[in-house]
Amino acid sequence: MSDHVTERPPGRKLLFAILIGALLAIPLFAVYLLVYDRQSQSETARSSIVEGWGGPQTIAGPVLVIPYSEQVSETVTENGKQVVKTNMVWRELTIAPVSADIRSELKPERRSRSIYDAVVYEARNTGTARFAMPADLQRFGVGLDQLTLNRAELRFGLRDARGLFGPPPSVTIDDRRLALQPGKGPSEVGGSGFFTWLDAGALQQAPIAVSFDYAFRGNGWLSLLPQAGDTRWTVSSTWASPSFTGGFLPATRRVDDKGFSATWRVGNLALGRALVGTEQDKAEQATPYNARGVDSLAATPGDYEARVDLVTPVDLYSQVNRSVKYGFLFIGFTFVAFLMFDVIGGVRVTAVEYLLVGAGLVLFFVLLLAFAEVTGFTPAYCLAAAAIIGLLTAYSSAVLGSWRRATYIAGLLTALYGVLYVLLSLEAYSLLIGSLLLFAALAAVMYLTRGLDWGGRVPPTEHPFTS
Numbered sequence: 001m002s003d004h005v006t007e008r009p010p011g012r013k014l015l016f017a018i019l020i021g022a023l024l025a026i027p028l029f030a031v032y033l034l035v036y037d038r039q040s041q042s043e044t045a046r047s048s049i050v051e052g053w054g055g056p057q058t059i060a061g062p063v064l065v066i067p068y069s070e071q072v073s074e075t076v077t078e079n080g081k082q083v084v085k086t087n088m089v090w091r092e093l094t095i096a097p098v099s100a101d102i103r104s105e106l107k108p109e110r111r112s113r114s115i116y117d118a119v120v121y122e123a124r125n126t127g128t129a130r131f132a133m134p135a136d137l138q139r140f141g142v143g144l145d146q147l148t149l150n151r152a153e154l155r156f157g158l159r160d161a162r163g164l165f166g167p168p169p170s171v172t173i174d175d176r177r178l179a180l181q182p183g184k185g186p187s188e189v190g191g192s193g194f195f196t197w198l199d200a201g202a203l204q205q206a207p208i209a210v211s212f213d214y215a216f217r218g219n220g221w222l223s224l225l226p227q228a229g230d231t232r233w234t235v236s237s238t239w240a241s242p243s244f245t246g247g248f249l250p251a252t253r254r255v256d257d258k259g260f261s262a263t264w265r266v267g268n269l270a271l272g273r274a275l276v277g278t279e280q281d282k283a284e285q286a287t288p289y290n291a292r293g294v295d296s297l298a299a300t301p302g303d304y305e306a307r308v309d310l311v312t313p314v315d316l317y318s319q320v321n322r323s324v325k326y327g328f329l330f331i332g333f334t335f336v337a338f339l340m341f342d343v344i345g346g347v348r349v350t351a352v353e354y355l356l357v358g359a360g361l362v363l364f365f366v367l368l369l370a371f372a373e374v375t376g377f378t379p380a381y382c383l384a385a386a387a388i389i390g391l392l393t394a395y396s397s398a399v400l401g402s403w404r405r406a407t408y409i410a411g412l413l414t415a416l417y418g419v420l421y422v423l424l425s426l427e428a429y430s431l432l433i434g435s436l437l438l439f440a441a442l443a444a445v446m447y448l449t450r451g452l453d454w455g456g457r458v459p460p461t462e463h464p465f466t467s
Contacts, residue, residue: 010343010449017335020351021328024358028327031365035324038369039317045116050219053120054163057218058305059102060186060225061156061193062171062210064095064131066200068146093142095131096268096275098207100228102127106237108310115373119310120219121237122165125212129228131200132207134276142278144204152200154178157185157193157225158216164194169214171196188225223307226266229275236261239310246307264306271304316372316380319424323365326420329434330361330413334392336445337412341400343449353399357392364388385417 073086107122137144154171158164161182171178178196185193202208223246224233238259244250248270250262268275334357342349364384371380389410397406423433 013339013342016351017339017354020354020358021331021335024331024355024362025328027359027362028324028331028365031327031362031369032321032324034366035317035321035369038373039321042116042317045113046118049111049113049116049118050120052162053219054217055160056220056222057123057163057216058159058189058223058225059104059125059157060188060227062097062100062129062154062212063186063227064097064152064200064203065155066093066095066152067091067148068093068142069148070142070146091278093140093147094277095134096277097129097210097228098132098275099230100127100129100226100232102224102231102233104222104224104233104235106222106235106239106310108237108239117312118219119239119312120217121222121239121310122215122217123222124215127212129210129212130207131203131210133203137276140274140276140278149200149203152198153184153195154198154210155184155186155193155195156212156214157189159189159192160218161185161192161194163216163218164214165217166215169194170212172211173198173208186225186227221307221309223305224264225302225305226264226271227268227273229268231264231266233264233266233306234261235263235308237310241311243309243311244307245309246305247303248306250306262308266306316377319377320365320369320372322424323368323420326423326434327362327365329420329437330364330416331358333412333416333437333441334358334361334409336441337409338396338399340445340449341405347400347405349399356395357399360388360392360395381417381421385413389413389417 067090069088070091071086072089073084075082075084077083103126105124107124109120109122110117111120133144134140156169156171169180171180178198180194180196182194183191184195185191200208222235224231226233226248236259240255240257240259242255242260242262244253244262248264248266251265253262254260335354338349338354338357341347364387367384367387368380371383374380375383392413393406393410396409397403400406400409419433419437426433
């Protein structure tokens with residue numbers, strides 16, 4: 001690669017390198033789309049793995065629902081006259097428990113298919129709930145004589161009732177087991193769940209204590225919609241990497257390599273709702289649950305639920321995706337090094353050589369994604385980085401005409417890949433480290449080119465880049 005008679009000035013070489021770097025944004029963006037596509041395929045594969053097992057679960061209740069009669073007057077027109085008619089209608093009074101103590105034991109399992117895996121679990125949900133007749137029932141516009149206590153229903157909510165398995169759910173009052181029926185779960189979980197009829201006449205004399213025990217399957221996460229005046233929810237599992245999300249965080253928790261245990265304590269004052277509710281209350285007031293009833297079925301946890309996610313410790317797609325965003329950092333630093341050899345060392349670097357080096361840098365992210373799906377992120381990162389460093393070092397020795405010059409490129413790439421791994425591991429400090437790197441690169445370029453005439457050609461001087 002000998003110099004031609006008409007050598008481009010350094011400023012034009014700089015603009016030329018910037019233009020080629022900008023063109024490499026196209027394949028870099030294509031790699032970004034490839035990561036997104038593979039992530040979508042992974043989610044589809046995970047959905048097929050857990051199909052028929054039970055979806056992410058949300059539990060609600062129990063709540064006591066008592067029908068009551070109410071006279072409703074309406075004005076109608078008959079024969080041209082306004083007539084007031086009175087009809088008897090049935091409505092529902094919902095009473096939340098005074099206190100609820102719920103315990104959930106999760107047995108996780110990792111299921112795999114090809115290179116994909118998903119986390120599923122079996123859960124045993126046990127507990128007690130204590131119901132009492134509100135002393136201020138009249139304040140809600142319902143009289144005790146209006147209640148049909150012998151037609152009361154005890155309702156339990158489970159987001160995906162298909163996940164119920166094993167022995168039939170058990171609901172008992174005073175050691176008397178009640179017969180269960182499907183459906184009629186609280187509206188907060190879309191009506192999915194089960195219920196039982198009971199005669200709540202004894203509620204007039206003393207509180208009723210309800211015990212329950214049922215098992216279900218699910219995947220991904222488990223959440224609770226607390227409804228009692230005092231809700232205590234304890235979750236334990238052998239899964240070592242939980243994530244606690246939602247509007248309520250655990251009051252106490254323990255997480256170690258043997259699993260986790262967490263306890264939530266939520267009162268109805270924090271929920272912003274009374275223990276008693278009527279259909280009219282739900283229609284007229286936008287309570288937290290009514291406002292977010294549909295959202296509570298979504299993947300994002302609601303503001304009024306407690307939730308634990310059985311997360312995979314390393315989400316390789318998010319890490320690869322983040323690494324691609326640093327692609328320009330690799331291209332920029334490497335191109336600056338080649339530019340310094342060009343304008344200072346007198347070694348002409350052509351457009352094709354810039355493009356080939358840039359293609360190698362972009363290929364790193366493709367290799368990283370391909371290896372990570374098979375070996376995991378860290379081994380894949382080491383393999384892909386070693387392959388690209390070896391390839392570009394060998395190619396640089398030919399382009400720059402010296403193995404000694406190629407070692408500068410090898411050292412630069414090794415440092416860059418090492419720093420990138422640190423950036424991916426220390427997300428909180430990624431901006432600080434990245435900005436310091438850019439500052440150091442700018443300072444180095446300024447120092448090395450401090451005597452350079454960017455508008456014309458300057459003969460090579462005695463410099464490390466010239467040897």
